[in-house]
Amino acid sequence: MGKGRAPCCDKSRVKRGPWSPAEDLRLITFIQKHGHENWRALPKQAGLLRCGKSCRLRWINYLRPDVKRGNFSKEEEDTIIMLHQTLGNKWSKIASHLPGRTDNEIKNVWNTNLKKKLAVKDDEEHPKGDESKESSSTSSSSSSTSTIVSSGKGTLEMELDEQKNQGSSTKKPRILENVQDSTPREVSNHQFWPTKKPNELSSSSISSNNSNITNSSQVDVSKPEDDRKGSLLNIRGLYDVHSSLEEVNKPEEIGVEIPLESDYDFWNMLDSLSSFQSGGIQLQNVEAGQSSKFGDAYNNGEVENKKWLRYLENELGLDATKDETHNLSKNVAETLVPENFQYEIPLKPAEVHPGTIGNFHLWPSL
DNA sequence: AACAATCTCAACCGCATACCT
DNA sequence: TAGGTATGCGGTTGAGATTGT
Secondary structure, three states: OOOOOOOOOOHHHOOOOOOOHHHHHHHHHHHHHHOOOOOOOHHHHHOOOOOHHHHHHHHHHHHOOOOOOOOOOHHHHHHHHHHHHHHOOOHHHHHOOOOOOOHHHHHHHHHHHHHHHHHHHHHHHOOOOOOOOOHHHOOOOOOOOOOOOOOOOOHHHHHHHHHHHOOOOOOOOOOOOOOOOOOOOOOOOOOOOOOOOHHHOOHHHOOHHHOOOOOHHHOOOOOOHHHHOOOOOOOOOOOOOOOOOOOOOOOOOOOOOOOOOOOHHHHHHHHHHHHHHHHOOOHHHOOHHHHHHHHHHHHOOOHHHHHHHHHHHHHHOOOOOOOHHHHHHHHHHHOOOOOOOOOOOOOOOOOOOOOEEOOEEOOOOO
């Protein structure tokens, strides 16, 4: 410790900023296939121009199959508030009690929502002149009551006890019964994994092999794929409940395996699509060679690829008759890829559903 | 419609800690 | 035990979205 620390990566050589769908897919595919035993080496192995840290973060906060998105339920908010009283800004610990929620998300919700809510409540309880106002909503809370909300259970209680025993006595519990209804946040429209109302998504429903997952650090995908069949890219459940979209039929136990090193043309195609998406390049300008390249690779018969592409088609319900947007993108996609593979290409993020593949949201709308 | 103010949240940064040799 | 390295964590930032004027 302490000594000069080598930078985690060469910042000048890594890409930064928002992730493209191709990068996402590449990361997911790699982890699905190889796990993530070494984050530092992962980007290179996966062919990503990203810092390992960035990959880890992206995975944990966004791409993991068990990430729950959308509004926090009242219960979740109460739990966060309660835990925050005891644990302070230990977001990862708090997250461990909220299956599917990430520390980053909880931190954001706290800073943008719950903190204010509590401040307002404090104002009501301790009208002006009360110096505890701001600090009482933070980890250095000095609220005066000892009533604690009773939504916590099991390990949560144990942890709270533990915290108390460890002498975190500076944090006193807060009365929560007056906390107002949680202001419903917009459901994030960038979905890769299922969006369900919090109450609908029990941790056990996330995926067959992830039933014990409770937080990011507990997701064990460091094992190779064979140990995790049915978890990553087992796209059942990888659907979005976006209002205008229908759920597609999902086979129960199919683990999708996306070809990785086996087909660089595929990745080139994706890269070209994402650069098209982000750079506004006219589709017609996508090199014809690229499409035929991909087509050749496809036709050359990588059986795995075929299986995957066919599965994707079926899985994603990429039915040409879906809607106008899809028809448009279908035409686009057909110029790039063989008949059986369709990829929805957002032309302008504001006009179509960016980051969607059929009914599946793939990356954040930017 | 245009602009400003505010909000949201994904991603980055740097430190702390764990682990390995 | 010391030093080096990888990962985890919490604070912060900034771009895009939303809301208000």
